[in-house]
Amino acid sequence: MASVSKSPDSQSANQAPKREPRPEHPFAHRLRQFHRRHGRFVSDADLSGLAMQLGAPLSQLRSVAGFFEEFREISQPAVSRFCGDLTCVIARGVAATEVVSVGACLGRCDQAPSWTDRFGELHLGIGDDERRIRNLSPEASLTRPLLERDTGSLLASFRREKDPTAAVWSRLGNVQGLERHRKKGERSLVERWRDAAQTEASQRFVVCHADAGNPGTVGNAWLLKHRPQVVIDGMALAGLAVGATEGVICVHHDLPEVFTAVDHAIQAAMESGRLAEGLFEVTVVATFGSHVGGEETALLNAIEGARGEARVRPPEPEIAGLFGLPTVIETAEVFALLPIWLERQRDLGARLITVTPPFSRPGLVEVDASVSLRGVLREAGGDPGDGGKSAFDALLLGGPFGSVAFPENWDLRLDADVLRSNELTPGHWGITPLPVGSDLRALMMSWLDFAARETCGKCTPCRLGPLAAIEMLREPSPVKRARFVEILDTISSTSLCGFGRDFPRPLQQLIDRFGVDRISASAEP
Incomplete structure (x- = not known):
């Protein structure tokens, strides 16, 4: 059995650092309320009025309002705006990127390309009836309908135990195959959750990270729309494991139908007794669209209503996460699978793969590690x-x-x-x-533009590196391979968080494979 009892040594080593209490005025959420109530962007005069109303420094409100695109006043006339992220860029032809107005990911990657017209109406390249939900796993668990009463019964059975936490760990610690669920290939799910459970704190949180913050995946949103109760039950089970009584579900801000489905599921769970004050409560939050490509600590800052900047690690979120308290943060997919892992005592590597246009049959495919x-x-x-x-x-x-x-x-x-x-x-x-013969220069421009747009700007390599690389690609002179690769290497080796460390990797792989001839008219060594 994987015990979560605390030894004196673990108590002193794993202690959540002291941090300021929850902010009385979470600025980002107050700005969103103002924006939606008045139906317009937040001007500087509005910020001054809000600062006086909240008794808060104007500089802090300006800092948050300037970080998130949702609150920025746009001076140019209303135009059609295409999703400018990789999936939609490839789906409509990468060369078109430079001649249309582009915006951030709209969260419809399996229906690419997507765009909004000048009236704000959403348009999709693939209709709902053309999307496909399929499975290649003999024990498909996510795409086949799950009976909510089954996950609810499992949750209830653990809650009836004399020691629910020990009961969950007696199963969780023995699940075969969970070592697959390592973040960045390092600490396993069991190790992370044990840290959260053993860290001394007055309260703990479970956060469902369902907005990946980067293009190409819709599986978590699909689960929250079609299996929300299963995800909520999984979060409650995670709460039992780590001693948390509060959960937060983060939903992409451009997916109101998902927000509605989750909200209805929360209400139903409260009526049925699955959720209750002091037992386990869940709040759903629409993300603000700018949190460093889904970096976990930046997301936690955004939930708190602050700028979505990455935090320095350590400490990890399991030690000091939301509001400085131990926090388990996983995807909707992990929470949907948790009841199945506990029931079957094994993980076959099930997951939802998003396949996007220009595949002829885009959609979601459930696979396991044998596929x-x-x-x-x-x-x-x-x-x-x-x-x-x-x-x-x-x-x-x-x-x-x-x-x-x-x-x-x-x-x-x-x-x-x-x-x-x-x-x-x-x-x-x-x-x-x-596709064969794709314009790699335009693709890389889009890739780097995404990085420049989504970076929090906290560290210099991530803030300036993508811009320097973009300028090299824009120059009519040949791209110097050594200099271009040096920029990518510098970003990946010196950035603060996984955002800057990871996004150069695929670009370097493309250059290693195709050389710089594909990204410029001519090239120099």
């Missing part, structure tokens, strides 16, 4: 079979923070350890194909 990349490729309509030539040069695996999988990698199993042993990082596990 290969080629199996997903075939299911999405991208494998010619019988030795035929593929229409794709490569697969972008895991979005801007993942890797590039070339044809020689396509028979690898979708197992995190297998991929890492072949120098592939799965990122968020979405798959976007790169």
Whole structure:
């Protein structure tokens, strides 16, 4: 049994650092309330009035309002704005990137390309009836309907135990295969959760991170829309494991239908007794759209109503997370799988893979660790079979923070350890194909523009590096490979958080494969 009892040594080593109490006026949330109530952007005069009303420094309000695009006043006339992130850029043709007005990801990656017209109406390249939800796993758990009474019964059975926490750990500590769930290939889920449980604190939190903050994945949003009660039950079980009585679900701000589904599920859970004050409560929060590509500590800052900047680690969120208290932060997928892990006592590596256009059959595919990349490729309509030539040069695996999988990698199993042993990082596990002959210069411009737009600006390499690389690509003179690679290396080796350390990797892989000839008219060594 994996015990969470605290020894004197662990008590002194794992103690949440003292931090200011919860802010009386979470600025970002107050700004959102003002923005929605008045139906306009927040001007400087508005900020002055709010500062007086809240008794808060005007400089702090300006700092938060200037960080999140949602609150910035836009002076240019209303125009159609295309999603400018990788999935939509590739779906509509990367060369088009430089001639249209672009904005941030709209959260509809499997229906790319997406855009809003000048009236704010959303348009999608793929209709709802063209999306496909399929599974390649013999024990599919996420795409097949789960009976909510089953997860509810499991939760109730643990709560009836004399020591619910010990009962959960007696199962969780013995689940086979959980070592797959390592963040950045390091600390396992069990290790992270044990840290949260053993850290001395008056309160703990469970946070469902359902807004990846980077393009190419919609699985977490789909689960919250179609399986919200299962996710909530999983969060409550996690709460039992670590001693938390409060949960927060973060939903992409451009997905109101997901927010509504979660809100209804929370109300139903309260009426049924699954959620209750002092037992476990859940709050749903719409994200602000700028939190460093989904970096966890930046998201926690945004939930608190502060600027979405990454924090220095250590301490990890499990030691000092939301409001400085121990926090378990996982995806909706992990919480949906938790009841299944506890029931079956094994993890087969189940996950939802988002496959995006220009695949002919985009949508969600449930896989486990026995399924290969080629199996997903075939299911999405991208494998010619019988030795035929593929229409794709490569697969972008895991979005801007993942890797590039070339044809020689396509028979690898979708197992995190297998991929890492072949120098592939799965990122968020979405798959976007790169058509043969794609304009890599335009693709890299889009990639770097995403990095420049999403960086919190806290560290110099991440703030200035993407801009320097973009300028090199804009110059009519040949791209000097050594200098371009040096910029990427500097960003990845000196950035504060995973955002800057990870996004250069796929760019470097593309250069190693295709050289600089594909990103400029001519090249110099």
